[in-house]
Amino acid sequence: MELSYEWTSAFAQSFGLIYLMVLSVAIAVYAFWPSLGKRFDKAAKSILNDEDGPCR
Amino acid sequence: MIKRLTIAERQTAMLLSVLIALAGFAMAVIGRGDPMGVHGWIVLILAGALFFALASALYEPEPTEDRAVSYYDDPTKVGILLTLVWAVAGMGMGVWVAAQLAWPDLRFDAAWSSFGRIRPVHTSGVIFGFGGNALIATSFHIMQRTSRARMAGHISPWFVLLGFNLFCIIAATGYLMGVTQSKEYAEPEWYADIWLVIVWIVYFVLYIRTLARRNEPHIYVANWYYLAFILVVAVLHIVNNLAVPASFGAAKSYSAFSGVQDAMTQWWYGHNAVAFFLTAGFLGMLYYFLPKRAERPIYSYRLSILSFWGITFFYIWAGSHHLHYTAVPEWVQTLGMTFSVMLLVPSWASAGNALMTLNGAWHKVRDDATLRFMMVAAVFYGLSTFEGSFMAIRPVNSLSHYTDWTVGHVHAGAMGWVALITFGSIYALVPVLWRKQTMYSWKLVEWHFWLALGGTVVYVFAMWNSGITQGLMWRTYTESGTLAYSFTDTLVKMHPYYIARAIGGAMFFVGAVIGAFNVVMTIRSVGHQAQQLDYPTGSEANEPAVPAAE
Numbered sequence: 001m002e003l004s005y006e007w008t009s010a011f012a013q014s015f016g017l018i019y020l021m022v023l024s025v026a027i028a029v030y031a032f033w034p035s036l037g038k039r040f041d042k043a044a045k046s047i048l049n050d051e052d053g054p055c056r
Numbered sequence: 057m058i059k060r061l062t063i064a065e066r067q068t069a070m071l072l073s074v075l076i077a078l079a080g081f082a083m084a085v086i087g088r089g090d091p092m093g094v095h096g097w098i099v100l101i102l103a104g105a106l107f108f109a110l111a112s113a114l115y116e117p118e119p120t121e122d123r124a125v126s127y128y129d130d131p132t133k134v135g136i137l138l139t140l141v142w143a144v145a146g147m148g149m150g151v152w153v154a155a156q157l158a159w160p161d162l163r164f165d166a167a168w169s170s171f172g173r174i175r176p177v178h179t180s181g182v183i184f185g186f187g188g189n190a191l192i193a194t195s196f197h198i199m200q201r202t203s204r205a206r207m208a209g210h211i212s213p214w215f216v217l218l219g220f221n222l223f224c225i226i227a228a229t230g231y232l233m234g235v236t237q238s239k240e241y242a243e244p245e246w247y248a249d250i251w252l253v254i255v256w257i258v259y260f261v262l263y264i265r266t267l268a269r270r271n272e273p274h275i276y277v278a279n280w281y282y283l284a285f286i287l288v289v290a291v292l293h294i295v296n297n298l299a300v301p302a303s304f305g306a307a308k309s310y311s312a313f314s315g316v317q318d319a320m321t322q323w324w325y326g327h328n329a330v331a332f333f334l335t336a337g338f339l340g341m342l343y344y345f346l347p348k349r350a351e352r353p354i355y356s357y358r359l360s361i362l363s364f365w366g367i368t369f370f371y372i373w374a375g376s377h378h379l380h381y382t383a384v385p386e387w388v389q390t391l392g393m394t395f396s397v398m399l400l401v402p403s404w405a406s407a408g409n410a411l412m413t414l415n416g417a418w419h420k421v422r423d424d425a426t427l428r429f430m431m432v433a434a435v436f437y438g439l440s441t442f443e444g445s446f447m448a449i450r451p452v453n454s455l456s457h458y459t460d461w462t463v464g465h466v467h468a469g470a471m472g473w474v475a476l477i478t479f480g481s482i483y484a485l486v487p488v489l490w491r492k493q494t495m496y497s498w499k500l501v502e503w504h505f506w507l508a509l510g511g512t513v514v515y516v517f518a519m520w521n522s523g524i525t526q527g528l529m530w531r532t533y534t535e536s537g538t539l540a541y542s543f544t545d546t547l548v549k550m551h552p553y554y555i556a557r558a559i560g561g562a563m564f565f566v567g568a569v570i571g572a573f574n575v576v577m578t579i580r581s582v583g584h585q586a587q588q589l590d591y592p593t594g595s596e597a598n599e600p601a602v603p604a605a606e
Contacts, residue, residue: 009387020369027365031358040361043274044353047202047344 057130058113060121065210070110072215076222077103083247090306091233092247095226102222127200127592129489131213135193136482136489138221140572142189143475146181147565153178154561158554168232176231176243182470183241183333185224190478191337192217192259195282197485198344199263202279203270204593212262219255223248235307239322241329242296245307249297256290271593277360281340284368288332296325316383323378331371334469338477339367339406342437345481346410346430350420355412359405366402370395377448380457389450396448400441407438425501429480432509436472440465455527460553464519471512471564479504479571486575493585496577500570507567514560522553 030036058066080099087093153175156162163169196217200207207213227244230236236243244252263286267275298312313321347354354360376384376392411434414421421431443465447456456462483501487494495501529549532540 009385013387023365023369028362031361031365037358039274040357041353043276044347044357046272046274047276047278047348048351048353 057134058110059116060119060130061210062118063114066110066114068211069214070107070114072211073103073107073110077107086305087307091230091235092245092305092307094233095230095247095307098225098229099222102225106218123206125591126206127197127590128207128210128213129197131207131217132193132196132485133489135189135196135217136485136575138217139186139189139193139478139482140568140575142181142185142224143568144565144572146178146186147561147568149174149178149181151558151561151565154554154558158551158558167234173231173234176236177228179241180224180227180231180243182475183329184227185221187334187338187474187478188220188224189217190341190481191282191285191333192220194341194344194481194485195263195337197489198278198282198340199266200592201590202272202276202344203267204272205266205269206592207262208265208269209262212258216255216259216262219251219258223252223255226251230307237297237299237309237311239296239311240326242293242322242325246297246299246301246309247307249293249299253290253294256286256293260286260290276344277354277357277364278340278344280364281336281343284364285332285337285340288328288336288368288372292325292328292332296321319379319382320376320384320388324372324375327375327378328371330469331367331374334474335371336367338474341481342406342410342430342434342477345477345484346427346434347413349424349427349430349480349484350414350417352413352417355409355415359409363402363405363409366405367399370399370402374399374448377453380450380453393448393450397445400445403441403445404438407434407441410434410437425498425505426480426483428505429476429483429508432505433473433477433480436468436476436512440469440473443468455531456523459523459526459530460519460550461523461527464516464523467519468512468516471508471515475564475568476508476512479508479568482571482575486578487582487585488587488590490579491585491587492578492582494578494582496574496582500574504567504571504574507563507570511560511563511565511567514563515557516560518553518556518560522550522557525549525553 061069077100080096080101080103082096084093084096084100087096152162153171156171156174163171167173196207196213223244226248230244230248235245237245242249260283263279263283267279299309300312301309311318343354343360373395374392376388377396378392380389380393382389411431414427414431417427421427446452447461447465456465483495486492526546526549529541529546530539534540
């Protein structure tokens with residue numbers, strides 16, 4: 001395999017496009033998956049609860 | 057501070073400082089007659105001083121404290137103080153550089169004080185010295201709090217903090233001696249670059265090991281931003297600094313890339329330095345300190361995840377917008393332009409998320425200058441990312457590129473966003489870290505806030521006016537098709553704006569000096585307050601690291 005300009009640009013323009021599209025969709029699905037809501041709310045509040053001291 | 061280390065840790069630290077001092081000595085011998093030799097002496101003296109400081113406390117009694125019941129904050133404290141030292145030094149240098157442009161006699165005819173040498177001292181001083189120390193110090197704080205676990209190790213945080221500062225000192229002193237790779241924001245030469253790689257790997261390992269000890273099931277989003285900052289900066293730094301030293305006894309090296317490839321690598325690095333050094337880590341700060349200070353959870357955690365991945369994956373492609381109308385293939389330019397415009401989505405998601413978090417707490421923003429620092433930082437983040445996306449559009453860039461508009465844009469981001477969120481975080485952090493009742497003076501925080509905001513606005517408006525005037529004058533043609541204005545004509549027009557810029561920068565600098573004074577006085581004279589909260593979770597009585605079911 002020769003690392004030429006043609007090869008690199010074809011790779012970037014095909015694989016780069018696909019991988020970004022797939023990633024965008026996957027991340028959007030993950031971020032807005034309904035059943036994960038509780039986990040995210042808990043995480044968001046965790047830094048505020050943090051100062052409750054050692055939890056026993 | 058040394059007394060809080062065990063004797064075995066003190067010995068390890070001494071061994072490390074001996075190794076570094078020996079490396080310094082080798083540099084001094086091999087590089088004699090070259091700036092590298094001077095750097096060798098600097099390394100030798102600093103590492104030697106550290107060695108003797110450690111040796112003088114070696115036989116002090118072992119610490120008796122129970123390490124499991126508190127966070128390890130000594131490196132954070134030193135990091136915050138170093139942040140303020142670099143803020144004063146780097147911003148002071150900036151005022152001098154700005155003043156030189158308005159009044160060139162301020163160079164005082166020395167080689168070391170020429171614009172080309174002190175400008176990188178300013179840029180590296182504020183980006184790496186001020187920003188880098190702030191990132192390291194706050195990351196040490198946040199990684200422990202969000203994990204509810206003490207830091208993993210007692211030597212490695214010091215190695216990271218002091219090693220990074222050694223890099224900054226080598227960089228700044230090198231510029232004054234004329235050492236430079238001529239790559240923007242990557243000026244330090246090969247030996248400094250290799251040293252930074254070592255420091256950075258230790259930083260990454262420390263972060264991961266601390267997260268591995270966490271007593272909190274979810275890794276809070278601020279940590280993701282810090283990790284992106286550490287990981288991507290490592291990749292950028294290594295690739296962009298691939299170079300062959302002309303000799304192992306001298307500072308000069310030659311880049312592994314040439315021509316277009318070199319330019320593309322440099323601006324891939326340069327733009328991602330903005331993205332991952334000056335944005336990702338500071339967003340980590342924003343996502344921790346803003347909700348904390350406002351006492352409200354972040355408005356949308358889901359949005360913070362989306363914008364995290366958006367920023368991580370879009371920014372990497374945006375660098376080529378620095379090379380519009382050059383020999384870089386046009387599709388690469390278009391790619392950079394497109395991704396820059398797309399970046400508006402995650403950027404505004406973060407800025408909007410921060411501002412929506414404050415919805416319902418605006419009375420706190422009014423009363424509390426610390427929170428106001430963070431709020432205005434989020435606004436400037438939104439403004440400068442919009443401006444950045446706009447300037448990356450090729451026809452806009454044809455007007456803005458090479459003009460002071462770029463300088464104004466960078467400073468809207470660096471002063472309005474990066475520095476304001478840092479100062480807000482410092483004011484939130486100092487009383488907690490040093491266990492003080494409050495800051496020494498809230499009036500001084502107000503003074504700092506208004507000076508910083510006023511200075512930023514003066515600076516940015518001066519540069520907008522200057523840049524657009526410059527850009528328009530450069531592209532004005534006479535009827536016969538020749539340029540209407542000479543370069544000197546544009547300089548004459550710039551002069552009042554350069555004076556305004558120096559004034560704006562000076563205001564910002566005075567604010568930083570006030571802030572440093574306030575922090576020092578807080579540590580020295582404000583009463584102690586034992587913290588009820590802010591201790592790590594006991595390791596026996598906690599939830600499992602991975603939730604069984606939700």
